[in-house]
Amino acid sequence: MNLCFAMLVPETYASAEKGKVIFEENCVECHGERGDGRGAVGPYLEEQRPADLLAEKTRARSNKELFEIIQYGVHFEMPGWEGVLSDQEIVNVVKYLRALASASLPAGE
């Protein structure tokens, strides 16, 4: 059991690291470097501000939900990434979002 865990963790880190690169290339302009929704483009979007990806609402979503949001988009201001990012790349981005969200929690939580 412990062995499996030790083997899985580095793999998760590696995926999150790949997800970071994808996030920086495709998502930062709207969602901001920290994922808090304060990217440079946000204020210019007319209808809907980019979501704060660290918020409780987003944290509470399942991996599947996040995957589908990223795949299909939400609103016309949040484009779908199907055909741009591969399924594996979307999985990596979801892992990176989890890493960002847990890094933003106050110590002790």
Ligand code: HEC
């Ligand atoms: C052009 C700006 C833009 C880009 C680029 C963009 N987003 Fe978004 N995103 C938005 C907006 C605006 C919303 C809020 C949509 C709504 O709630 O109507 C959103 C919502 C989301 C949500 C849903 C949050 C929630 O819990 O409701 C996720 C997850 C998300 N974006 C992830 C990403 C990822 C990952 C990328 C990069 C692959 C990305 N976004 C790129 C604008 C953008």
